[in-house]
Amino acid sequence: MKSRPDQYGSVAVTMHWLSAIAILVLLGSGFGAAMTIDPAIKIMLLQLHVPLAIIVLALTLARIAWWLLADRKPAPIAGTPAWQEALARFTHRLLYLVLVIMLASGIGLLAMSGAGSILLSGAGTLPDFTQFPPRMAHGLGAFALIALLAAHVGAALYHHLVRRDAIFRRMWYGRQ
Template sequence: MMKSTSDRYGAVAVTLHWLSAFGILALLATGFRAADAPDPAALLRLHVPLGIAVLALTVFRVVWWLALDRKPAPIANTLAGQERLARGVHLAFYIVLFGMFGSGIALMAMSGAGAVLFGGGPLPDFSAYGPRAPHGIGAMLLIALLIAHVAAALYHALIRRDAIFRRMWYGKGKRAD
């Protein structure tokens, strides 16, 4: 099933979720490692196209949810406050991600690093450019949001035992609540 049902996410939403998750983890890893790497340009040659790919996935994901699919109903017996918190964390993900995309694009444009990365030469000192600070802060916020997201998923899986992971995986399976 391509689209979501009332109790589980469809194949498109599941694919977008997991591709985005792995892409964001790879972006964080390459971004943080580039600062101390012997050849930071090599990591940034992965980081920049991957950032563009995650941007495309995120834009598609927003369009998917706004125009083409509906999210499943909340899991049964979820407190209203928990549901609001979950929606807030997801919204914060989108806000931070779009901020990261914007600051990354601005950093590449202002510093001229795009030409260096794909043409050669020494990398600029990124700290000399304004978008560097929000890009770094955004990375830290993404880590905090990821921790909150994974902690909530583990809470549902291990404490509530409400099959939250089954909702965000492929196949029919049992109802998630």
């Protein structure tokens, strides 16, 4: 369950991949809802988006608690320059920060707009979310999240395809 010096444990791996899938669905449903003009489709997308965001909030808080209280991350991959390790740590922390900002602004947006009751019932007219202050943070956060995810995936692909240092095996189940 816990991480070893050379590999992430099953708890960390599960939380990572569940979060990754959920975040991709959140980005798709969020941008889809923002771009659609059909109110029924917007409600349907947000009815997926909001509960999934709550799951990501729970996973994110669980991951932070897991790393602070129960587990230690594996040692850096041998031969990785110190600046890359520092950049990786910074990027991971920034990912957590942006996720928390996105989740907080989403909750604020629902609370201020009153859209929560509409999404629960599936009936009514959604407000114009752009009229509420958390909308800007939520929108900018989505673009920041995309940039951070691109950097994260790009670095993983660099390690896998260029350095060939088994980075993907570290973040999967089983022994290397």
